[in-house]
Amino acid sequence: MTRKELIEQIRKKQSFLCVGLDTDINKIPDFLKETEDPVFEFNKRIIDATKDYCVAYKPNLAFYECQGPAGWESLRKTLEYIPDDIFTIADAKRGDIGNTSTYYAKTFFEYLGCDSVTIAPYMGEDSVTPFLEFPGKWAIVLALTSNAGALDFQMISDEKGKRLFEKVLEKTTRWGTPDNTMFVVGATRAEGIGEVRKLVPDHFFLVPGVGAQGGSLEDVTRYGWNEDCGLLVNSSRGIIYASNGADFAEAAGEKAAEIQRIMEKELRSRNF
Numbered sequence: 313m314t315r316k317e318l319i320e321q322i323r324k325k326q327s328f329l330c331v332g333l334d335t336d337i338n339k340i341p342d343f344l345k346e347t348e349d350p351v352f353e354f355n356k357r358i359i360d361a362t363k364d365y366c367v368a369y370k371p372n373l374a375f376y377e378c379q380g381p382a383g384w385e386s387l388r389k390t391l392e393y394i395p396d397d398i399f400t401i402a403d404a405k406r407g408d409i410g411n412t413s414t415y416y417a418k419t420f421f422e423y424l425g426c427d428s429v430t431i432a433p434y435m436g437e438d439s440v441t442p443f444l445e446f447p448g449k450w451a452i453v454l455a456l457t458s459n460a461g462a463l464d465f466q467m468i469s470d471e472k473g474k475r476l477f478e479k480v481l482e483k484t485t486r487w488g489t490p491d492n493t494m495f496v497v498g499a500t501r502a503e504g505i506g507e508v509r510k511l512v513p514d515h516f517f518l519v520p521g522v523g524a525q526g527g528s529l530e531d532v533t534r535y536g537w538n539e540d541c542g543l544l545v546n547s548s549r550g551i552i553y554a555s556n557g558a559d560f561a562e563a564a565g566e567k568a569a570e571i572q573r574i575m576e577k578e579l580r581s582r583n584f
């Protein structure tokens with residue numbers, strides 16, 4: 313999906329919500345466990361209930377890979393089931409020597425047909441650029457993450473006071489463009505989002521950390537907004553486990569609709 317198409321979807325749905333498909337087999341309602349592919353059945357119902365309120369889905373690979381080949385099959389079927397006009401993010405946090413990164417890119421972009429994949433940039437330029445060679449596909453590079461451990465490396469300053477995440481942004485923006493690169497910025501660091509926005513005014517941000525991790529949607533929008541919206545805000549557990557009963561999909565739909573209404577208010581107040 314191109315940037316233009318993504319922006320069109322945000323305008324059309326008045327939403328910049330990404331639903332995280334972090335489907336934990338242990339949290340799936342029992343009645344689905346009788347089915348042939350419980351993870352896919354769960355996702356299918358979540359997608360049916362939430363697709364009108366979101367512009368992206370983000371399956372996190374950990375929840376699929378832990379099931380071996382069956383998990384890959386659940387993931388493949390899930391991605392195939394997602395409507396074509398919804399942006400897909402393989403949350404895999406990959407990145408390796410160039411030759412290997414190319415094959416990671418092929419896995420997510422060609423075999424699974426995802427629009428994007430999350431990338432850990434620690435190995436540098438040749439580990440990231442192979443992901444940028446696929447037209448219409450995106451690399452979503454970790455910049456300032458939502459977890460406590462973000463402080464361990466990302467916030468380390470050099471002798472001039474420049475922090476590692478700032479260097480990552482400076483360099484990676486030279487490798488790609490705002491049409492093929494996004495950055496991960498955690499919702500739990502609202503002011504950090506503002507700092508990142510100053511450094512990269514044009515790029516889209518993937519912002520996880522609202523819902524279960526406690527980040528504020530209003531703050532994310534205040535600090536991260538750019539003239540194209542520039543935000544995809546993810547919630548996983550807060551939506552997909554809104555209920556653990558037979559009404560789980562309905563509850564997820566209601567939660568997604570609730571977030572969409574707040575997003576619509578934010579978008580309208582900026583004449584978007």
Ligand SMILES: O=C(O)c1cc(=O)[nH]c(=O)n1[C@@H]1O[C@H](COP(=O)(O)O)[C@@H](O)[C@H]1O
Pocket residue numbers: 332334372403430456457458459496497498520521522523524525546547548549550
């Ligand atoms: O890359 C990510 O998506 C990510 C980056 C980050 O800084 N923090 C973060 O929570 N994530 C992912 O976003 C999702 C957050 O899930 P919830 O906390 O359940 O909404 C998980 O799949 C995390 O792996």
